[in-house]
Each structure stands twice: as structure tokens, then as C-alpha cells.
Amino acid sequence: xxxxxxxxxxxxxxxxxxxxxxxxxxxxxxxxxxxxxxxxxxxxxxxxxxxxxxxxxxxxxxxxxxxxxxxxxxxxxxxxxxxxxxxxxxxxxxxxxxxxxxxxxxxxxxxxxxxxxxxxxxxxxxxxxxxxxxxxxxxxxxxxxxxxxxxxxxxxxxxxxxxxxxxxxxxxxxxxxxxxxxxxxxxxxxxxxxxxxxxxxxxxxxxxxxxxxxxxxxxxxxxxxxxxxxxxxxxxxxxxxxxxxxxxxxxxxxxxxxx
Amino acid sequence: xxxxxxxxxxxxxxxxxxxxxxxxxxxxxxxxxxxxxxxxxxxxxxxxxxxxxxxxxxxxxxxxxxxxxxxxxxxxxxxxxxxxxxxxxxxxxxxxxxxxxxxxxxxxxxxxxxxxxxxxxxxxxxxxxxxxxxxxxxxxxxxxxxxxxxxxxxxxxxxxxxxxxxxxxxxxxxxxxxxxxxxxxxxxxxxxxxxxxxxxxxxxxxxxxxxxxxxxxxxxxxxxxxxxxxxxxxxxxxxxxxxxxxxxxxxxxxxxxxxxxxxxxxxxxxxxxxxxxxxxxxxxxxxxxxxxxxxxxxxxxxxxxxxxxxxxxxxxxxxxxxxxxxxxxxxxxxxxxxxxxxxxxxxxxxxxxxxxxxxxxxxxxxxx
Ligand SMILES: Nc1ncnc2c1ncn2[C@@H]1O[C@H](COP(=O)(O)OP(=O)(O)O)[C@@H](O)[C@H]1O
Ligand SMILES: [Mg+2]
Numbered sequence: 001x002x003x004x005x006x007x008x009x010x011x012x013x014x015x016x017x018x019x020x021x022x023x024x025x026x027x028x029x030x031x032x033x034x035x036x037x038x039x040x041x042x043x044x045x046x047x048x049x050x051x052x053x054x055x056x057x058x059x060x061x062x063x064x065x066x067x068x069x070x071x072x073x074x075x076x077x078x079x080x081x082x083x084x085x086x087x088x089x090x091x092x093x094x095x096x097x098x099x100x101x102x103x104x105x106x107x108x109x110x111x112x113x114x115x116x117x118x119x120x121x122x123x124x125x126x127x128x129x130x131x132x133x134x135x136x137x138x139x140x141x142x143x144x145x146x147x148x149x150x151x152x153x154x155x156x157x158x159x160x161x162x163x164x165x166x167x168x169x170x171x172x173x174x175x176x177x178x179x180x181x182x183x184x185x186x187x188x189x190x191x192x193x194x195x196x197x198x199x200x201x202x203x204x205x206x207x208x209x210x211x212x213x214x215x216x217x218x219x220x221x222x223x224x225x226x227x228x229x230x231x232x233x234x235x236x237x238x239x240x241x242x243x244x245x246x247x248x249x250x251x252x253x254x255x256x257x258x259x
Numbered sequence: 260x261x262x263x264x265x266x267x268x269x270x271x272x273x274x275x276x277x278x279x280x281x282x283x284x285x286x287x288x289x290x291x292x293x294x295x296x297x298x299x300x301x302x303x304x305x306x307x308x309x310x311x312x313x314x315x316x317x318x319x320x321x322x323x324x325x326x327x328x329x330x331x332x333x334x335x336x337x338x339x340x341x342x343x344x345x346x347x348x349x350x351x352x353x354x355x356x357x358x359x360x361x362x363x364x365x366x367x368x369x370x371x372x373x374x375x376x377x378x379x380x381x382x383x384x385x386x387x388x389x390x391x392x393x394x395x396x397x398x399x400x401x402x403x404x405x406x407x408x409x410x411x412x413x414x415x416x417x418x419x420x421x422x423x424x425x426x427x428x429x430x431x432x433x434x435x436x437x438x439x440x441x442x443x444x445x446x447x448x449x450x451x452x453x454x455x456x457x458x459x460x461x462x463x464x465x466x467x468x469x470x471x472x473x474x475x476x477x478x479x480x481x482x483x484x485x486x487x488x489x490x491x492x493x494x495x496x497x498x499x500x501x502x503x504x505x506x507x508x509x510x511x512x513x514x515x516x517x518x519x520x521x522x523x524x525x526x527x528x529x530x531x532x533x534x535x536x537x538x539x540x541x542x543x544x545x546x547x548x549x550x551x552x553x554x555x556x557x558x559x560x561x562x563x564x565x566x567x568x569x570x571x572x573x574x575x576x577x578x579x580x581x582x583x584x585x586x587x588x589x590x591x592x593x594x595x596x597x598x599x600x601x602x603x604x605x606x607x608x609x610x611x612x613x614x615x616x617x618x619x620x621x622x623x624x625x626x627x
């Protein structure tokens with residue numbers, strides 16, 4: 001495996017939303033348009049974890065949704081394993097696994113059924129799928145729960161099942177929006193262990209978070225996202241300059257942010 | 260393979276949820292039991308009825324009526340007469356049950372006419388009327404039937420039921436489609452499980468059809484159950500034995516089935532489109548409720564306005580209702596039925612396409 005092989009390249013990604021009347025009211029704003037992501041350019045490398053760090057509303061979710069082809073950029077493009085998110089969204093979907101709390105599993109079905117279903121949805125061959133299920137279910141301790149309806153699983157187990165199903169097709173790239181948000185400490189640990197495990201398996205990960213410690217613990221590279229723009233980007237040590245939190249707030253105030 | 264997996268999932272979910280199966284099949288069973296019990300109650304006799312019926316003219320149909328009466332344990336005494344007005348007097352005075360006036364050469368003429376005079380305020384007379392009307396309705400349609408109640412009020416006859424049956428079918432079809440489609444499309448969107456499928460590389464058209472096709476098959480079960488429940492209990496309700504049903508031709512049943520089979524996917528795809536648009540099951544049910552009222556209005560038009568023109572084939576749902584009315588009355592409007600089926604299926608294809616577009620539209624699927 002080549003060292004430092006570029007696997008994700010985002011080029012000048014832009015996304016503007018038109019705000020609904022209801023949304024304008026909720027956010028107490030008269031503006032009709034909201035620039036959520038404003039010209040993002042960055043690269044992520046094979047076998048590394050890339051973190052997008054930013055406060056609420058910075059545009060993290062929007063960026064990751066563009067990378068996962070759920071929404072289209074207004075301008076710019078991104079290449080995942082060389083596939084353009086604009087021109088070949090279908091190819092991109094086959095090389096990524098997307099994890100976010102917005103994507104749910106139907107409570108009626110069992111992990112066993114859903115694994116097979118999503119495997120088929122990604123076109124994984126039957127024999128390969130069965131082998132992968134055996135391997136992943138035992139590695140993450142899902143075995144005994146494989147036949148339990150998802151609605152009856154504990155939060156921790158459900159999280160594990162979601163994680164495993166998002167990588168059913170052995171994607172090269174895993175995109176993860178706010179991996180530990182809303183999770184209790186035990187489940188959060190499961191998730192971070194899972195991400196480190198994925199990295200050991202040679203996968204590349206892009207995650208978003210607003211938690212400094214998570215970036216410090218996991219990430220090889222980090223991009224600081226403020227108001228839809230990257231305020232700093234690079235290897236963790238270079239960006240952090242010894243103290244990630246202090247650097248972040250310096251940048252934040254420098255961009256006119258108030259505490 | 261992806262398409263197959265999508266279809267299998269919908270079926271799996273249905274056939275492994277006893278609650279859903281019951282929701283689908285119960286209406287038909289309830290209707291059958293209800294109508295049968297009601298019919299039994301209405302038509303129960305301590306003693307056998309003996310109808311005294313005046314006949315002006317004659318027809319083999321009279322024999323068929325007598326046979327039907329005999330099967331219910333009743334008897335008919337035919338009184339041949341030429342004096343219709345005297346017979347009418349006797350019906351009004353309760354001395355005779357009814358008067359049947361057959362047009363001349365009834366059995367031989369291509370467009371005969373029969374008039375039934377009865378008394379809606381008299382139990383026996385009304386019973387004879389519904390029996391005769393039902394038999395005549397099924398007997399053949401090359402003649403027209405007019406009925407007149409000597410005391411004003413009209414009894415509910417087979418004719419009315421033939422008109423109302425399509426309306427009942429529309430209601431059943433709609434509720435069957437609604438009960439599975441709202442849950443499966445709007446429910447999945449609201450709960451975020453549809454989004455999980457959208458991140459896979461499955462084609463959006465496959466995802467759309469992978470919902471609509473199995474849901475239509477499942478709804479068909481519900482619609483058929485309701486239809487069978489109604490059709491099987493109706494003769495009993497009317498005081499006829501079940502084998503009267505056999506007098507409708509095979510093609511009548513075939514076309515009715517075909518019409519129902521064209522309305523089901525149409526309504527499923529329509530509800531699917533509405534569900535994909537809505538943010539929640541609640542919102543989707545509100546829209547679907549309006550659509551249901553709309554199709555009921557269409558159907559009511561067909562029930563109360565006789566002889567709508569040929570333009571009705573272009574109006575979905577209404578086209579099926581009008582065609583079914585004809586089929587239930589014994590006619591065989593083949594082209595009208597087939598064109599209606601074609602129109603409904605074409606529109607279904609349009610809705611599948613619209614749903615595909617909606618699944619690809621980020622503002623609809625992921626908008627705030
Ligand atoms: N679908 C949408 N419609 C309108 N505005 C949106 C939509 N999604 C996000 N936004 C707006 O874009 C901005 C960035 O949002 P988001 O990407 O969710 O930020 P983050 O994930 O960093 O909190 C916010 O101001 C948000 O209100
Ligand atoms: Mg977010």
C-alpha cells in the first residue's frame with residue numbers, strides 16, 4: 001500500500017440552501033438564502049482518520065452529505081476513490097459507508113435480515129456476504145443478537161449493528177457525522193474503538209465533530225470549519241500547535257466569532 | 260438483485276406481521292359475516308311466504324323467479340290477467356303481492372320491458388319485489404325493468420346494490436392501499452429508514468418500484484378480500500341463494516377483477532407519491548384523506564347520475580366504477596373496461612416515474 005495515497009479530494013465545494021418561511025421564523029432571520037458550505041478544498045489520505053471540527057451550523061453535516069451523494073453541491077466537486085460525486089454518484093455510493101444518526105434501521109427486522117438486505121442493496125455476492133457477516137458479527141459481539149428484532153436491542157447493541165451494516169459492502173471510505181453525539185460513555189467507546197479498528201483494517205475515515213478530545217484522540221488530520229469555510233487544515237500536530245482548543249478559539253475570534 | 264431484495268423486504272414484513280395480515284383480510288370477513296347475518300335476519304320466516312302475483316303477459320323469467328322463491332322455501336301463485344288496473348288495486352289493498360307486466364312477446368323480442376308493481380309498505384310485497392328484481396337483473400339485460408311502489412316509498416332493490424357495490428369496492432380498495440402504503444412510505448421517510456436505503460447504490464427507480472409493486476400486491480389481497488366478502492354475501496342479503504351468483508358470466512367476473520387490479524396499483528402509487536412528498540405519516544394521511552374523499556365524490560356521481568358518457572373512461576377510478584356498474588348489471592362493456600384498465604395502468608406508470616424523481620430530489624427527501 002502506497003504511503004499517503006490521496007483517497008478523498010474535495011475541490012471548492014459550495015452549497016447554498018433556500019430557507020423556508022418556517023425556518024426563517026425559527027432562526028429569526030429575514031434572509032432567504034443561507035450559504036452552508038462556502039468553497040471547501042481539502043484532501044484525506046488512505047488509512048487515516050480525517051476530522052472536520054466546527055461549532056453547530058458550521059456546515060459539517062452539509063459537507064458530509066455532499067460527500068455521501070445525498071445532496072449535490074451547487075459548485076465544485078469531490079472525488080472519492082477517484083469517482084466524482086457529481087458525475088458518478090452511484091459509483092461513489094459503492095465505495096463509501098455513511099453513518100449518521102439520521103439514518104435509521106427498521107425496528108421490525110433483525111440484524112441478520114438487515115445485514116443480508118443491505119448487502120444485496122450494495123450488490124455483495126452471497127458467499128462473500130455470508131463470510132463477512134460471520135466475521136463482523138463475531139468481531140463486534142452481535143452473534144447472540146443476530147435474531148433479535150432491532151427495536152428490542154439496547155442502544156449500544158443497536159449502534160454496533162448500525163456500524164456493521166454501514167460497512168457491509170467493505171467500503172474503502174467511511175464517512176461518519178458526529179460519531180459520539182448523544183451516546184452514553186460506554187456506547188461512545190464502542191464507536192471510537194470501531195473507528196480505530198477500521199483504521200487498522202486500512203480503511204479511510206472522514207468524521208465530523210464539535211468535540212476537541214475526539215479529534216485529539218482519533219484524527220490524523222483535521223480541518224477547522226467555521227461558517228462554511230476552512231479556517232485551518234492539515235496534520236493534527238501542525239494545526240493544533242500544542243493545544244487544539246486554544247488554537248480553535250483563536251481562529252474563531254479571529255473570524256469575528258463571539259463567545 | 261437489488262430490486263428483488265427491495266421487493267422481498269416488503270413481502271417479508273407483511274407476511275411476518277400477523278397484525279398486518281389481519282388488517283388486510285379482516286374487512287372481507289367482517290363484511291361477509293355482517294351481510295350474511297343481516298340477510299338471514301331479514302329473510303327469516305316463521306312460515307313460508309306465499310306470494311300471489313298477477314301476470315300480464317308471460318315469460319320464462321317468471322319461472323326463474325318461482326324457482327328462486329322455492330329455493331328460499333317460498334311459493335308463488337301466478338294469476339294471469341289482462342286487467343292491469345284491477346290487479347294494481349289488489350296490490351294496493353294488500354290482496355295480491357305484486358303485479359308483473361311483461362311486454363308483448365317478451366322472451367322473443369330483442370328489447371323487452373318488464374314493469375313491477377309492488378307495495379313498499381308491505382313486507383311480503385317488498386320481499387317479492389327484491390327477489391324478482393334480483394332475478395330479472397341477473398336473468399339478462401336485453402330488457403329494461405321499471406318498478407313502481409303503489410304507496411310511494413321505494414324499496415332498496417338489487418339495482419341500487421349493483422350501483423352501490425362499486426362504491427363499496429372503491430372504499431375497500433382505498434383503505435387497503437392506505438393501510439399499507441402510508442406506513443411503508445411515509446412511515447419509512449419519517450423514521451429515517453428510507454434514507455438508509457437511499458445511501459446505497461440501488462437505482463432510484465428500483466427503490467420506487469420496489470415499494471409500489473409489492474405494496475400493490477399486498478393491497479390487492481385486501482381489496483379482493485373485501486370484494487369477495489361483499490359479492491358472496493350480497494345474494495344472501497337479498498334473499499337469494501348463493502348459486503344465483505353463478506348467473507353472471509365468467510367474463511363479467513374477469514373484467515371486474517381486472518378493473519380492481521388496475522385501480523389498486525393506481526391508488527398505491529398515488530399514495531406513495533403523496534407519502535414521499537410528506538414529512539410525516541400524519542401529513543400524508545391528511546392528503547390521502549382528501550384524495551379518498553375526491554374519489555368517493557367521483558364514485559357518488561356515478562351512482563346517482565345514470566348513463567354518464569364515454570368520457571368517463573379518461574377519469575381514473577370513475578372509469579372503473581362506471582364499467583363495474585355495467586358489468587354488475589349483466590352487460591359486458593369490454594372495450595370500456597379494457598380502456599379504463601389501460602388508462603389506470605398508464606397513470607400508475609406516471610406515478611412511479613414521479614416517485615423516482617422525488618427520491619432523487621434532495622429538497623424533498625432531505626429538506627428541512
Ligand atoms: N436542508 C437545509 N435547508 C436549509 N438550510 C439548511 C439545510 N441543511 C442545513 N442548513 C443550514 O446550513 C447551515 C449548516 O448546517 P449543517 O451543515 O447542518 O451544520 P453542522 O452540521 O456543522 O451543525 C446551518 O445554518 C443550517 O441551518
Ligand atoms: Mg451537523
